[in-house]
Amino acid sequence: MPVQYYIFLSIALFCIGVMGVLMRRNAIIIFMCIELMLNAVNLLMVAFSKMWADAGRIDAAAAQIFVFFIMVVAAAEVAVGLAIIVMVYRNTHAVDINILNRLKN
Amino acid sequence: MSTQQIIFLVLSVISLVCAMGVILSKNPVSSVLCLILTFFTIAGHYVMLNAQFLAVVHIIVYAGAIMVLFLFVIMLMNLNADIEPQKRNWLKYAGAISGGTLLVILVAALRDASMPSLQSGATEIGLIGNLGKTLFNHYVVPFEVSSVLFLSAMVGAVVIGKKEH
């Protein structure tokens, strides 16, 4: 099975994530779309790992370690990110990112 | 068409449809549920790619922890389709078109790339023993650093989430 299949799947998932970020205003949905994009990349990484393992490279496991670390970072990110969103919600009673236009000043 | 390809197609279709569901559904709760389904199909792909350990971790971390957290936050805020903020239509189309263009371009860029194809046979690489050896032989320091990262993330989350007095 060609590895391209996984590549295209990953691209599709990633682009869906991008579209989500662009189309939605709900901060939580945007956050979820970011997770989706992360997973698209993870999937691609694992596919490459398999590809190199099949080609006989012994260090192919490094890619899976990377995926592992990405998950670690993602978990930490979610913890902090959700805390921020909760904080914002508590102050503004909304999760609409258009309210958060204070970056201007 | 081999069994593997059939499974791949089925999983792919499900994951893509669920991903579309994430961004299209008006109700945040159904978005979360769709995302969980997507993660399950991705875990299926992991298994197919001989990354059994990652598949398990993936389900535990994402479906079990992160998505529950999301769900929990959404429930807490009592978000539903009625108060869901909507962008103006032309902005939505613009976003969709941009994403589509990105898709087309990435596909066009990688269409002609020649890469070794995947074998149908199993490899030992994704087993926990192998990964453990690699992790603790070569990536001990990042592993330890990630624990610090967790700690700081935890502290950060607590500090941010704390009510101000």
Place this chain on the structure above:
Amino acid sequence: MINLVWLVPFLPLLGFLINGLGRRYLSKSQVGIVGSGVILAAFVVSLLIFLEVRQPGFSAQTITLFDFISAGSLHIPFAFQVDQLSALFLLIITGVGSLIHIYSTAYMHDESNESFARYFAYLNLFVFSMLILVLGANYVLMFIGWEGVGLCSYLLIGFWFKNTAYNNAAKKAFVMNRIGDLGFLLGIFLMIVNFNSVTFSHVFGGAKAMGLNNVAVAAIAILLFVGAMGKSAQIPLYTWLPDAMAGPTPVSALIHAATMVTAGIYMVARSNVLYSLVPHIQTVVAIIGLVTALLAASIALKQNDIKKVLAYSTVSQLGYMFLALGVGAYTAAVFHVMTHAFFKALLFLGSGSVIHAMGGEQDIRKMGGLKKYMPTTHWTFLVGCLAIAGIPGLSGFFSKDEILAHTFAANKVMYVLALAGALMTAFYMFRLYYITFSGSFRGTHEQEHHLHESPAAMTIPLVVLALLSILGGYLGLPEVFGVKHLLASYLSPVFAGSAAIATPHHLEHSMEWILMGLSTVLVIVFILIARGRYAKYTDSGKENTGLAKVLENKWYVDELYDAVIVKPLGMLSRFFQDKLERNGIDRLVNGAGRAVTWGSQQARRLQNGQVGFYVFAMVIGIIVLFVIGLLL
């Protein structure tokens, strides 16, 4: 002693530094002692050098102090050349200079301490520059001195810088000199191109090797002459000199009569080989000199400012010197430089004494009958007038007659014109003399009450210069008197190069006697006419008409220059300012600024603080990057 020649310019430089830096702390007497002392010391050194140089068989010596410019194959040393010509000029400059410094201590005594010191600092700097000019062993060093004297001239003309008219006169002098200096500079560049050297001996050797009537040599000669025109006030660049009388009178005497303006003569005389190689250029020099002499003399006939008359007289005499150079009579030119330095300095200092007594009044119509009030000034002034008019026995007679004789030998028409100029000289000088010193006093009562003889510091230089004006001529007695022409034999090594190229015109002795007699008789006749018309001069107050008015207005040359050069230039500048500068360049510059402001105002809208928009922009950016990557 020759090796100590650097002392000569160094001493005035020292005086300049002391007076210039200590102008706030030194008293007037200290300044006067330092200022005059250094020049006197330089004079003593010059005298010792001269005594050495005048020994027969002395050949020119070059004293190299250090390497000045060394670029590629071009080497310009900072070197002094001591030969008969430069030693003679050293004597004139330091001798007349020290007399004028002494005179200045009394003349400038009314100035404040600081400007008194400033005056002496400038004067010392001037002497330094002038000495560098005559001592330099190459044209670049000469140019340094040339520029230095120009600067000092500017500073001293505008010494009373609070007066706008004086400042304008200073600027005019500076700009006109600059035009000439450009010619000089181009001449030096041409020398470097052609001879790869600016040292006198190399240049002359190279020019000789190029043969007669070479175009390059002609170009160099004419360019150098342009420089001389500016510095020595020849047509068309002479109008600055009369205006330069705005400076203090001793300055006019030293710079604008005795020394600086003769720098052009010195330069042409120094480059005599170049000019002898191109006879056509020499003719040009002679014609310009002659026309200047006549024009200035005719203007001097009708001037009423005592210093203006002397200034035009100076221009006229400089014209004679160039005439002499043009007909190949280099010795005569240098001789006239020397005698002119004596009697013109004498006349200027005498006029300064008169002005001093009159309390700043310079209009001769308001003077008259001064001889009984200031006898010393009167007698010395008379000597000066007799000398410049060319009465036999005084210095001016010998030098002028030598020039006239050589002109006669070269060209009869030129001789007639030059003689006419000489007669005009006699006429206007005695007009000046009679109006000023005889008749009755026409000024105010207060002025009359104030009239007094000047102090000794002013009269002693006058007496010394009067003696020199009488005796100076005996250095160059013509050979018809049966004696050796001392100056000619002294200077012969300097002009040997040109004498070898073009043999000087020779005149029969009988002819020379006739010419001398003719000019003497005519001069005396003209003096008597002047006496008849002006001895009992009263100011009628009526306007001049016809030619007299044209002469009084200096042939309208200033107006002509104003109309032909200054006004069009002004209009052009105004056009550039209004059209190009305001509408073109300013608009461009301001437009650039406005475009940036406008552009940043537009770009600011991008920073609307909307996170969604930022993400969108980022994605667009990524897409664009990918597209570029794909297409390339």
